[in-house]
Amino acid sequence: MEFFTANNIIFFLLAAVILIFGFLSVTTTKILRAATYLFFVLFAIAGLYLFLSYEFIAAVQLSVYAGGIVVLLVFAILLVKNLGEETENVSCTKKIVSAIAAVCGVVACLVTLFGYGFQANENADELAANVNMEAIGQTLMGVDKYQYLLPFEAASVLLLACIIGSVVIAQKEKKEDKK
Amino acid sequence: MNVPVEFYVVLSTLLFFIGVYGFIVRKNLIGILMSVELILNAVNINFVVFNRFLFPEKLEGYMYGLFVIIVAAAETAVAISIIINVYRRMKNIDVDSIKELKN
Numbered sequence: 001m002e003f004f005t006a007n008n009i010i011f012f013l014l015a016a017v018i019l020i021f022g023f024l025s026v027t028t029t030k031i032l033r034a035a036t037y038l039f040f041v042l043f044a045i046a047g048l049y050l051f052l053s054y055e056f057i058a059a060v061q062l063s064v065y066a067g068g069i070v071v072l073l074v075f076a077i078l079l080v081k082n083l084g085e086e087t088e089n090v091s092c093t094k095k096i097v098s099a100i101a102a103v104c105g106v107v108a109c110l111v112t113l114f115g116y117g118f119q120a121n122e123n124a125d126e127l128a129a130n131v132n133m134e135a136i137g138q139t140l141m142g143v144d145k146y147q148y149l150l151p152f153e154a155a156s157v158l159l160l161a162c163i164i165g166s167v168v169i170a171q172k173e174k175k176e177d178k179k
Numbered sequence: 180m181n182v183p184v185e186f187y188v189v190l191s192t193l194l195f196f197i198g199v200y201g202f203i204v205r206k207n208l209i210g211i212l213m214s215v216e217l218i219l220n221a222v223n224i225n226f227v228v229f230n231r232f233l234f235p236e237k238l239e240g241y242m243y244g245l246f247v248i249i250v251a252a253a254e255t256a257v258a259i260s261i262i263i264n265v266y267r268r269m270k271n272i273d274v275d276s277i278k279e280l281k282n
Contacts (some may be wrong), residue, residue, distance in 0.1 A: 015190045022194050022217055026201025031209055038213050041194075044238045045220050052231045058245055063274045064248050069216065069255045076259045079207055080266040090204050098203035102196040109192045118184040125181070127235035146237050148246075149207045155249045163255035170260035 010051055017044040031077050039070045053128050056136050193243040195221035208272040212255065219251045256263045 018041055025037035042065040049058035121127070143149050194217060201214030223244045232238025266272050269279070 005184055009221055019193055022197045026197055026214055031207060034210060034213055054227060057227060057241060060248055064252050069252060072255060076262060079263060080272055095204055098200050102200040105199060106192055106196045109258060111189050121235055124232050124235045129229055134270060139242060140238055148242050153244055155246060158253055162257050165258050166260040170263050
């Protein structure tokens, strides 16, 4: 079996982008740069979903994460911090200890995962090609088994609650001062 | 020929623990929030990949990933409004210097 097939090359490019920019995003000292690297990570993850031929979730990832959350983060950074300011000086021992903790976690997870032995479905490609917009709509809008109308409605209530909550928390407190 | 499932799992494991490392090391509230986003995305890759390769007949993992994205958006919005409020009160968003709830 040849290793450098087109699929493998695309996957490793995406994985390299995700891991390198993810690592830069948690290690850089400038917080605005960290947000930019996070944007690249989210973009590459959307590419990974496209690579899996799940177009709808890739579009959701791009519009909600890359388009919404990163912009929100950048706004917050610009509101609370001066541009280009150094964030923090973390002690070297803390870095080393957390790196050791993370590496131990990676090793434990990988040992478990490689011992599991995943059985990939033989017809995965044909079945995944059937996931079109109609199938997703039917799944979201039905009340039968394996259909998700109730979580969909709960999500809409959650979003409404979160909008109201954010406005209430972030508004200025002139009224309280008058009390 | 498809990429094996294990490759995706290794990718998401590494991304998850990059996020954990950032969560421990960062002192800035926004940096911690960004690490949480990395962790959520790593988990989301797992859901979608397991749906795609192991159980492609039903869209369970797919829908779970979708709802994780929705909840993450809500969580980020509320967290950022809390961060802005904290900054307005204390002029600082480092977790070490926020001590008003102590005592």
